[in-house]
Amino acid sequence: MTIDVLYFAWVRERIGLPREKVVTQAATVAALVDELRGREERYAAAFADLSALRVALDQELSEFDAPLDGVREVAFFPPMTGG
Template sequence: MTVDVLYFAWVRERIGLPKEKVETDAPTVAVLVEELKAREDRYAAAFADLSALRVAVDQELTDFDAPLDGVREVAFFPPMTGG
């Protein structure tokens, strides 16, 4: 399946792009992260410490164990600093 993967804040800067289409059969977010890390150093660097990252699946905050079945959009970003 094809998933839109979005990056925000320093994750976007470290990976060097805001959004890309990713072809994957990963069953969970965590497996998708492993696939991305295996691509290039910039991905490995961005995903080195998952405790410093948050993830949203189809615009809902979730965790790295979340399933990807039928998902259209996955976003990775640091803890939010709104307000």
């Protein structure tokens, strides 16, 4: 499956791009993160500490153990600082 993967704030800066299409068979967000970590050092650096990251699936806040089945858009970002 092909998923749109989006990065925001320092995750975007560390990886060096705002979004990309990723072809993956990963069953969960955590499995996708493992695949991305294995790509290049900049991904490994961005995903070094998952407790510092949040994930949204199809624009809804989710968890790293959530399944990717049917998901079209995954976004990774640091804790939000609105208001």
